[in-house]
Amino acid sequence: MQVVPQLDFEPVTRKANPEKIIRPSTTYWQDAWRRLKKHRLAMAGLVIISFLLVTAAVGPVLSPYSYSDQSLMETNQPPSAKHWFGTDNLGRDLLTRVLYGARISLAIGFVTSLISLGIGVTYGAVAGFFGGRVDNVMMRIVDILYGLPFVLYVILLMVILEPGLKTIFIALGIVYWLNMARIVRGEILSLKEREFILAARVTGVGTGRIIWRHLVPNAMGPIIVTMTLVIPEAIFTEAFLSYLGLGVSAPVASWGVLASEGYQAIRSYPWQLFFPALFISVTMLAFNFLGDGLRDALDPRMRK
Amino acid sequence: MHKEEQKKPLLEVRGLKTSFFTYAGEVKAVDDVDFEVWPGEAVGIVGESGCGKSVTSLSIMRLIPKTGRITAGSILFNGVDLLKLSSREMQRIRGKEIAMIFQDPMTSLNPVLTIGYQLTESIRRHQRVSKREAREKAVEMLNLVGIPNPADRLSQYPHEFSGGMRQRVMIAMALSCNPKLLIADEPTTALDVTIQAQIIELLKDLRSRFSMSIILITHDLGVVAGLADRVVVMYGGKIVESGNIKDIYYRAKHPYTWGLLKSVPRLDAREKKRLVPITGQPPDLLEPPGGCAFNPRCRYAMRICLDRRPGFTDLGNGHKAACWLLHPEAPKRVLPVNEEEQPGHQGVG
Secondary structure (H helix, E strand, O other), X not given: OOOOOHHHHOOOOOOOOOOOOOOOOOOHHHHHHHHHHHOHHHHHHHHHHHHHHHHHHHHHHHOOOOOOOOXXXXXXXXXXXXXXXXXXXXXXXXHHHHHHHHHHHHHHHXXXXXXXXXXXXXXXXXXXXXXXXXXXXXXXXXXXXXXXXXXXXXXXXXXXXXXXXXXXHHHHHHHHHHHHHHHXXXXXXXXXXXXXXXXXXXXXXOHHHHHHHHHHHHHHXXXXXXXXXXXXXXXXXXXXXXXXXXXXXOOOOOHHHHHHHHHOOOOOOOHHHHHHHHHHHHHHHHHHHHHHHHHHHOOHHHOO | OOOOOOOOOOEEEEEEEEEEEEOOEEEEEEEEXXXXXXXXXXXXXXOOOOOOHHHHHHHHHOOOOOOEEEEEEEEEEOOEEHHHOOHHHHHHHEOOOXXXXXXXXXXXXOOOOOHHHHHHHHHHHHOOOOHHHHHHHHHHHHHHXXXXXXXXXXXXXXHHOOHHHHHXXXXXXXXXXXXXXXXXXXXXXXXXXXXXXHHHHHHHHXXXXXXXXXXXXXXXXXXXXXXXXXXXXXXXXXXXXXXXXXXXXXXXXXXXXXXXXXXXXXXXOOOOOOOOOOOOOOXXXXXXXXXXXXXXXXXXXXXXXXXXXXXXXXXXOOOEEEOHHHOOOOOOOOOXXXXXXXXXXXXXX
């Protein structure tokens, strides 16, 4: 038998004030951030996006060239120490233009996703919350808008408004909120039946407050994921519109415009297409990775 | 305890009928229910699942789901008919005058808002106070319901609380505006037994401290015995028996009440006895049986029970029951529950 010293059988003396045994409070967002950090691709995406944002902000300022300065002595130069990405057919520095284009393209992405956030969340939340006939009418309108060919009304908008950045914002904004509205509506539809909403009503909380303070924050995960995925889509759509000649006008350059210009010289000066295309692809990949990681990180069922 | 000395009941439900309109037809979930709650009184509403207890309470709050409608009756609260108020006026009553707590504290708190936010929201909604004062009030309420370190707990989220703690938070939320009436819809069902006892003790204590009335909805006769002064027994959307707690436990007159009492283990039973379940199923409220709704399951059913609905027989002291057995010409039956009962025992469940 094991020998136990007699002292070990003494009763325990306890402190008068037992220490707190509460686990430090972690909020939903802290938890989500911890999960996101474990997602390698998403973190890579986040790093790339931050890097792009910084270079888009400071790059054109640091560059010795301006995006519109022409230098007819140096047209169609290949990449060199002087012009890292080469020059285009008017002798403009391609690196500066690509970085400047990043501003335009990223702005288009972010503004579009903010517009889709504003309209889509409000519309979807109202439709989902009131349900029944209101929901039916509102969602049929969404279905109809979905059915209209997108290029058609962009062209119509271009005719009515002058072509330019503002028109592109409007055109992309009215397309991309549809998806957001559908997702938010679906979330609200199931959330509003939950007991805590009844409990909130019982304490006398009004309809507006229930929608904005109790329901929408619960749908924040899917909303953020949708926003993240709208950004690359909008950038790509803008590139596509520029390709058709419906994008921003010269000398302002978005990645789409640069790619479309570069494409015309693909045989003789392939770098003019390569660099803008590279930036478009990398950005799209980065946002998609991040969106994917956020989807996992913001799902409360993944909580560990 | 019938309180004749007080002039007016706090809540008077008269002829309440609530129906749900489904694809299969009208479901009369609550069918002609009358009862009242006096100031400071605790009333237990007892019955099986689906007998209309919860719908009665949601009708009082005017929060029945969209497919349902209150088709008749009146609900007088302090003399004001709640059914005639605009939805804005009703919103002012909810939370301030009448508060409610629910069965499952796990799902009744919003997972993305802190406890502090949820507590102060209703305080600030109904009382003109600053954010700081609301916070202090919230701390005070959490303290009152027995949550340690209330000030730290305010910034935490519901998932950081255990089930019993969440129910305490719910109670704190409900009581934060000093309501005159608290509706507790199965407040202990989702909790384990030791926590149940704590919550009942807490409700008892708070009831006397705030001098509020309580409507306790439950299927657990033990919980009712611990808290209520008066019991209303519901079956198939109707009240079958009501009376003060002693009358119901020791002098029950309705076979359904007998059945309920027989199916609960009692600490004071003198010998080991088997529990007797009530056989059969609760009635289909789409096509309720004719006459007395309980007749298909009643051991004492008579021919008259099949086609005529019994009226209430007044048994004195506010005790009344709706059963044909109480008709003066009906054969006398002995209450099977109390055959070997000693008066004066209280421990149930």
